[in-house]
Amino acid sequence: MRKIVMALLLAAACTALAACGRRSTITVECERAGSDLLRIAHPAKYLLLPVEEACGEARVTLVTGSPADVAMDVRLAHDSVDYFVPMELPAGAEAVVRVEGVAPDAVFWEKVSVSDRFDTGNTDRYRPVYHHTPPYGWMNDPNGLVYKDGEYHLYYQYNPYGSMWGNMHWGHSVSRDLVHWEPLPAAIARDTMGHIFSGSAVVDRENDAGFGRDAIIAFYTSAGDSQVQCLAYSTDNGRTFTKYGGNPVLTPFDGLRDFRDPKVFRYEPAKRWYMIVSAYKEMRLYSSEDMKEWEYVGAFGDGYGVQPRMFECPDFVQLPVEGDGSRRKWVMIVNVNPGCIFGGSATEYFVGDFDGETFVCESAPETVKWLDYGKDHYATVCFSNTGSRTIAVPWMSNWQYANDTPQRQHRGANALPRELSLFTKDGETYVAADVVGEVRSLRGRTVAAGDVTVEGEKVLAELVKGLGGAFEIEADITPGDARSAGIELCNAAGEKAVVYLDMESGRLVMDRTASGVVDFGNRTEAFTAEDAAVTGPMNYVNDFALATWAPLTLCEGGTYHLDIFVDSCSVEIFVDGGRIAMTNLVFPTEAYDTVRLFAEGGAARFGDVTAYGLSM
Ligand code: FRU
Numbered sequence: 001m002r003k004i005v006m007a008l009l010l011a012a013a014c015t016a017l018a019a020c021g022r023r024s025t026i027t028v029e030c031e032r033a034g035s036d037l038l039r040i041a042h043p044a045k046y047l048l049l050p051v052e053e054a055c056g057e058a059r060v061t062l063v064t065g066s067p068a069d070v071a072m073d074v075r076l077a078h079d080s081v082d083y084f085v086p087m088e089l090p091a092g093a094e095a096v097v098r099v100e101g102v103a104p105d106a107v108f109w110e111k112v113s114v115s116d117r118f119d120t121g122n123t124d125r126y127r128p129v130y131h132h133t134p135p136y137g138w139m140n141d142p143n144g145l146v147y148k149d150g151e152y153h154l155y156y157q158y159n160p161y162g163s164m165w166g167n168m169h170w171g172h173s174v175s176r177d178l179v180h181w182e183p184l185p186a187a188i189a190r191d192t193m194g195h196i197f198s199g200s201a202v203v204d205r206e207n208d209a210g211f212g213r214d215a216i217i218a219f220y221t222s223a224g225d226s227q228v229q230c231l232a233y234s235t236d237n238g239r240t241f242t243k244y245g246g247n248p249v250l251t252p253f254d255g256l257r258d259f260r261d262p263k264v265f266r267y268e269p270a271k272r273w274y275m276i277v278s279a280y281k282e283m284r285l286y287s288s289e290d291m292k293e294w295e296y297v298g299a300f301g302d303g304y305g306v307q308p309r310m311f312e313c314p315d316f317v318q319l320p321v322e323g324d325g326s327r328r329k330w331v332m333i334v335n336v337n338p339g340c341i342f343g344g345s346a347t348e349y350f351v352g353d354f355d356g357e358t359f360v361c362e363s364a365p366e367t368v369k370w371l372d373y374g375k376d377h378y379a380t381v382c383f384s385n386t387g388s389r390t391i392a393v394p395w396m397s398n399w400q401y402a403n404d405t406p407q408r409q410h411r412g413a414n415a416l417p418r419e420l421s422l423f424t425k426d427g428e429t430y431v432a433a434d435v436v437g438e439v440r441s442l443r444g445r446t447v448a449a450g451d452v453t454v455e456g457e458k459v460l461a462e463l464v465k466g467l468g469g470a471f472e473i474e475a476d477i478t479p480g481d482a483r484s485a486g487i488e489l490c491n492a493a494g495e496k497a498v499v500y501l502d503m504e505s506g507r508l509v510m511d512r513t514a515s516g517v518v519d520f521g522n523r524t525e526a527f528t529a530e531d532a533a534v535t536g537p538m539n540y541v542n543d544f545a546l547a548t549w550a551p552l553t554l555c556e557g558g559t560y561h562l563d564i565f566v567d568s569c570s571v572e573i574f575v576d577g578g579r580i581a582m583t584n585l586v587f588p589t590e591a592y593d594t595v596r597l598f599a600e601g602g603a604a605r606f607g608d609v610t611a612y613g614l615s616m
Pocket of ligand 1: 197
């Protein structure tokens with residue numbers, strides 16, 4: 001009886017016409033308890049799956065009879081529908097989809113439908129205007145960043161079946177200028193070996209791997225019962241990839257569980273390819289001639305930097321020494337989770353020398369250098385094949401609350417791409433991360449407020465009015481004898497993001513405690529007792545409502561140049577050309593449209609205050 005009722009409900013829901021002009025209909029066949037087959041006659045292009053994020057994961061498989069068929073984990077709706085996700089159906093007389101783990105009384109059975117269209121028009125109030133996001137679904141780390149033939153390829157950790165983490169694919173977007181991104185179909189799909197975790201890509205100019213001259217070779221972690229490194233190649237400019245038949249190309253020699261995120265680069269002195277892989281508390285290096293056979297070289301990291309913690313998503317780049325372009329130093333970029341400065345995940349780096357075998361860090365092991373002092377800067381890695389430029393792209397979130405942000409149609413954006421360079425301060429070498437110059441092309445309406453001296457406050461009501469919360473503000477702030485001096489971005493709802501120089505503590509601070517929606521991220525999950533020592537017990541405080549800060553000792557002092565980028569759900573601050581970078585999410589219920597300059601305890605000078613509307 002249940003089956004017949006369901007079939008009727010489904011037939012009623014099938015209103016779309018398939019391309020052939022015949023009505024696409026779904027009937028349900030019960031395979032066994034908890035497993036049903038949806039038989040779709042004259043399949044339309046998509047099966048639209050209703051998702052309810054509060055539900056556990058059910059399993060959905062497009063059944064083709066191939067051993068490569070793989071179940072996707074989807075939070076199919078039980079009580080109500082948050083949104084739909086499309087599953088692409090093959091053309092033909094019939095498509096079959098297996099659904100496992102959905103209760104008979106779930107609203108799913110009424111709401112599942114077919115359609116030739118899937119609307120990706122933006123419905124998220126917090127979808128950024130000028131930051132890269134997937135058109136729908138979940139995104140975390142940038143992957144396989146590679147430049148080739150005028151195109152920047154941005155692959156990314158992608159769940160096409162929901163806006164929470166799961167079903168890791170490599171999503172794909174391309175850009176010619178690092179700011180305008182064109183979404184393309186996912187490039188590498190989850191398979192029977194496991195999730196397609198993070199990794200990198202290179203251009204194989206000399207055909208060392210044998211897949212063709214100029215092939216793009218991608219390396220990713222296949223994450224199933226264990227984590228192993230795999231290779232896939234593309235001979236159509238990164239649009240589609242073929243997984244190598246000899247995968248995996250690298251397994252851990254000691255059975256390590258956390259062994260992932262391969263970054264491959266060319267090391268010319270040895271005329272070999274190198275791979276750096278995160279291995280729990282260290283980074284391991286391997287080398288190869290053909291990118292298929294990898295030999296262990298050595299490891300770095302145990303005991304270095306913030307403790308305790310786990311390493312993920314490495315990169316290893318060379319940057320010219322400030323003032324001496326003929327010398328270069330190596331920078332190991334290490335993404336760390338959990339245990340970071342403001343809780344959860346963040347990006348650290350080590351500066352030193354590398355001779356093809358050993359990386360020698362030039363700082364004491366306890367020295368900690370952050371690439372960004374916000375809370376939403378993670379999994380940052382750099383493009384390969386960009387010549388003398390080193391361009392990094394962060395994922396703009398934090399594992400403490402990434403799955404809980406107040407978004408639905410999509411979750412996850414990249415922070416603006418940054419160009420990396422070295423500078424020296426007080427005997428230490430640091431990395432400056434400044435926004436790429438290409439971002440200037442987004443500037444539209446310009447309002448110059450000139451030089452303003454402030455003691456107390458000065459409200460600039462018109463500076464960013466009407467810009468829809470997507471703008472840039474530049475100013476040279478000289479705090480003088482003021483105790484603090486800064487810029488408050490606010491709206492009529494009384495919400496504010498406050499950026500200021502706190503001269504008493506010697507810090508640049510961004511306070512988002514009253515920035516808008518902050519009541520999520522109220523829990524933190526500790527992985528081990530050791531991690532719990534850092535993250536604290538479960539359910540302790542709100543992880544989101546906080547202020548982040550950076551030491552002003554990184555700057556020369558006196559006057560500070562601030563370049564602030566505001567978008568629908570983010571504030572990024574670059575001080576003195578990226579000596580300090582600070583990236584934080586914010587969720588104001590209406591756009592920030594008013595700027596308040598303030599100085600406490602004295603007069604501060606705000607020089608050349610200028611605002612630009614930013615749009616695509
Ligand atoms: C970092 C990370 C990586 C892993 C990926 C999985 O954010 O945990 O180590 O490859 O995300 O999505």
